Amino acid sequence: MGMKKIPQRQCIGCGEMKSKKEMIRVIKTPEGEIMMDATGKKNGRGAYICPSRECLKKAIKSKGLERSFKMSIPSDIYEALTKEMENIDK
Numbered sequence: 001m002g003m004k005k006i007p008q009r010q011c012i013g014c015g016e017m018k019s020k021k022e023m024i025r026v027i028k029t030p031e032g033e034i035m036m037d038a039t040g041k042k043n044g045r046g047a048y049i050c051p052s053r054e055c056l057k058k059a060i061k062s063k064g065l066e067r068s069f070k071m072s073i074p075s076d077i078y079e080a081l082t083k084e085m086e087n088i089d090k
């Protein structure tokens, strides 16, 4: 109490709460595309994930993205996200 509140988001992989700045935003665009939003400024419904391959793996396994976006996600989208995450998580 008395501390300044930093907005926190829950990782869809590991489930930890972290500040938005430490996380990557994944969005579903109005066109229904799923993509990573490195700038955090794109329009769309967002979910948050740690910049970690492990968390992405967990999110895929637990269907965290499906739950966040209320849709089934084809494997080619997961492959694209995994490749993007490999560039981020070095």
Ligand SMILES: [Zn+2]
Residues within 6 Å of the ligand: 011, 012, 013, 014, 015, 016, 049, 050, 052, 055
């Ligand atoms: Zn995580």
